[in-house]
Amino acid sequence: MPAPDILVRAHELTKRFGQFTAVDAISFELRQGEAFGFLGPNGAGKSSTMRMIGCVSPPTGGELSILGMDPVADGPAIRSRLGVVPQEDTLDVELTVRENLLIYGRYFGLPRAVIADRTDRLLDFVQLTERGNDQVEPLSGGMKRRLTIARSLINDPEILLLDEPTTGLDPQARHVVWDRLFRLKQQGVTLILTTHYMDEAEQLCDRLVVMDGGKIAAEGSPRELIDQYSSAEVLELRFHPSEHDQAAEKLRDVPAERMEVLADRVLLYVPDGDAALAAAGDLGLEPLTSLVRRSTLEDVFLRLTGRRLED
Amino acid sequence: MSEQTLRKLPLRILPPALLATRRGALGGKESVHVVERHARAYRHQWVMLVSGFFEPLFYLLSIGVGLGELVGKVQFAGMSVGFTSFVAPALLATSAMNGAVLDSTFNVFFRLKYAKLYDSALATPMRSGDLALGEISWALIRGGLYACAFMVVMLAMGLVHSAWAVLAVPTALLIGFAFASVGMAATTFMKSWQHFEFILLATLPMFLFSATFYPLSVYPRPVQILVDVTPLYQGIAILRGLTLGVVTPGLLWHALYLAVLGVAGLALASRRISRLLLK
Ligand SMILES: Nc1ncnc2c1ncn2[C@@H]1O[C@H](COP(=O)(O)OP(=O)(O)O)[C@@H](O)[C@H]1O
Ligand SMILES: [Mg+2]
Numbered sequence: 001m002p003a004p005d006i007l008v009r010a011h012e013l014t015k016r017f018g019q020f021t022a023v024d025a026i027s028f029e030l031r032q033g034e035a036f037g038f039l040g041p042n043g044a045g046k047s048s049t050m051r052m053i054g055c056v057s058p059p060t061g062g063e064l065s066i067l068g069m070d071p072v073a074d075g076p077a078i079r080s081r082l083g084v085v086p087q088e089d090t091l092d093v094e095l096t097v098r099e100n101l102l103i104y105g106r107y108f109g110l111p112r113a114v115i116a117d118r119t120d121r122l123l124d125f126v127q128l129t130e131r132g133n134d135q136v137e138p139l140s141g142g143m144k145r146r147l148t149i150a151r152s153l154i155n156d157p158e159i160l161l162l163d164e165p166t167t168g169l170d171p172q173a174r175h176v177v178w179d180r181l182f183r184l185k186q187q188g189v190t191l192i193l194t195t196h197y198m199d200e201a202e203q204l205c206d207r208l209v210v211m212d213g214g215k216i217a218a219e220g221s222p223r224e225l226i227d228q229y230s231s232a233e234v235l236e237l238r239f240h241p242s243e244h245d246q247a248a249e250k251l252r253d254v255p256a257e258r259m260e261v262l263a264d265r266v267l268l269y270v271p272d273g274d275a276a277l278a279a280a281g282d283l284g285l286e287p288l289t290s291l292v293r294r295s296t297l298e299d300v301f302l303r304l305t306g307r308r309l310e311d
Numbered sequence: 312m313s314e315q316t317l318r319k320l321p322l323r324i325l326p327p328a329l330l331a332t333r334r335g336a337l338g339g340k341e342s343v344h345v346v347e348r349h350a351r352a353y354r355h356q357w358v359m360l361v362s363g364f365f366e367p368l369f370y371l372l373s374i375g376v377g378l379g380e381l382v383g384k385v386q387f388a389g390m391s392v393g394f395t396s397f398v399a400p401a402l403l404a405t406s407a408m409n410g411a412v413l414d415s416t417f418n419v420f421f422r423l424k425y426a427k428l429y430d431s432a433l434a435t436p437m438r439s440g441d442l443a444l445g446e447i448s449w450a451l452i453r454g455g456l457y458a459c460a461f462m463v464v465m466l467a468m469g470l471v472h473s474a475w476a477v478l479a480v481p482t483a484l485l486i487g488f489a490f491a492s493v494g495m496a497a498t499t500f501m502k503s504w505q506h507f508e509f510i511l512l513a514t515l516p517m518f519l520f521s522a523t524f525y526p527l528s529v530y531p532r533p534v535q536i537l538v539d540v541t542p543l544y545q546g547i548a549i550l551r552g553l554t555l556g557v558v559t560p561g562l563l564w565h566a567l568y569l570a571v572l573g574v575a576g577l578a579l580a581s582r583r584i585s586r587l588l589l590k
Contacts, residue, residue: 017590056433056589076335076436090431094352103351106344107435155435 014061040211046194083157142173338444345445367406400550415494458483473556492576499583
């Protein structure tokens with residue numbers, strides 16, 4: 001029996017497509033009221049995991065329990081208590097904005113009056129009240145995403161699954177979505193989200209796992225992960241391409257916890273970025289640009305996998 | 312194989328098909344939400360609904376009435392029957408088939424592959440069986456309305472010769488059920504729009520050769536047997552019997568054939584949707 005405040009429990013959960021293992025024996029727990037994230041690049045297995053939690057993809061191995069039930073045997077019962085925002089919008093383009101919520105609510109067997117009530121509230125929440133009677137197609141990408149979020153909330157879900165909620169949106173539209181998700185979090189909605197944006201993970205997730213190649217590489221709060229896998233500050237140096245390799249070699253003399261040589265930059269992981277920059281100057285290095293910044297989850301990912309999140 | 316064995320074949324296929332289905336695989340009351348969704352969607356394009364009324368009517372006027380003038384009487388079950396009265400039930404059966412096939416193939420393919428309608432519904436408590444049954448129910452509701460309209464025209468034209476004709480609309484629904492189920496199951500195997508040529512390849516010959524315009528007896532014996540096992544012929548045989556008042560227990564075999572085909576198609580369609588979308 002799972003403890004009452006554990007809503008999802010996965011133990012060595014595995015998903016194979018033929019010979020290919022998309023999700024490789026991952027274990028994690030989702031607690032009530034938290035925002036839990038899967039951070040990883042394309043192909044990490046995030047969507048495959050989300051689809052298993054959403055009970056639309058049977059696991060090929062391991063154990064998965066959602067709200068204390070088995071996703072294969074109790075799919076409809078579990079799904080009635082989940083809200084799902086899939087990676088690709090699946091809005092009904094033959095219906096208006098309001099009708100999208102109505103029909104989706106009917107799929108849950110909700111009475112029309114309840115749906116109508118919630119529709120008013122949800123459209124207001126995602127700032128689409130004025131577009132209620134419009135067709136879906138002309139809406140902008142950000143509006144469609146917000147409508148999908150409203151739709152996922154029509155059944156008052158106990159867990160909200162968001163698969164890359166802001167991928168493909170322009171920065172402004174992303175911020176609007178983030179703001180709405182942040183409010184949901186404040187209201188105590190339990191969220192699971194996947195993302196390959198480290199800033200999204202940092203802003204929204206209380207706890208997250210770093211996923212790569214179907215495996216979980218690390219787990220913790222954003223702060224814990226940064227503390228554990230990165231330094232307090234990062235010095236980014238950019239050199240003229242002709243001097244890049246030579247400079248990187250010289251920089252090994254600057255005391256640092258770690259150094260990453262990227263194609264276009266050198267990153268020095270240090271407690272004090274300004275001191276490291278001064279030390280580099282003392283070695284006679286003249287970077288084209290230099291930047292001292294705090295560590296991010298991107299650095300954690302680089303440390304754990306040797307690759308960057310976004311290409 | 313004798314005619315009798317062929318007729319019993321469905322009985323050997325049906326029970327395993329039913330056993331093979333999982334709980335809810337044939338759909339439940341949730342399927343009504345699919346109908347509700349389509350009713351909403353068609354509000355925005357009601358012209359598509361109206362066109363379905365006219366197609367069989369035009370056939371009746373051109374083939375039935377036009378040709379009827381030339382042909383005169385047809386011999387059927389020892390009776391001499393007006394050509395229009397003879398052809399009208401066959402046209403009703405054909406229109407039930409065509410309507411069901413149209414709804415369950417082109418429209419389903421679009422929703423399955425492009426609109427992602429089923430993907431979004433399967434994220435809710437809806438199951439594959441509900442989607443399959445819902446689509447088929449929608450096809451039946453549409454088909455039922457058209458059949459009613461057609462029967463009204465037949466009555467008005469004096470083409471109904473028996474009170475058994477009250478069963479004509481339910482029979483049209485049964486025909487629709489069989490074809491919608493099989494059509495939907497077939498659609499789940501289709502990879503591109505080109506594959507829809509196969510559907511025309513199946514339905515057009517059935518329309519032309521299922522004793523639609525002349526009695527089955529004009530064919531040589533082997534062809535008669537061939538026609539006798541095609542699905543549209545079953546529907547035509549029942550409807551013709553009902554509207555001309557030649558009702559025999561044999562009609563029940565035809566009805567059973569269609570029912571079995573419908574249930575098997577529904578089970579297959581439901582399984583295939585699961586296979587395609589829940590992977
Ligand atoms: N239905 C499928 N059939 C075969 N391979 C798949 C299928 N779905 C996903 N994959 C593969 O599994 C891997 C993980 O995919 P996915 O879970 O979508 O990753 P992410 O969401 O992290 O980008 C990818 O290599 C992808 O090609
Ligand atoms: Mg994905």
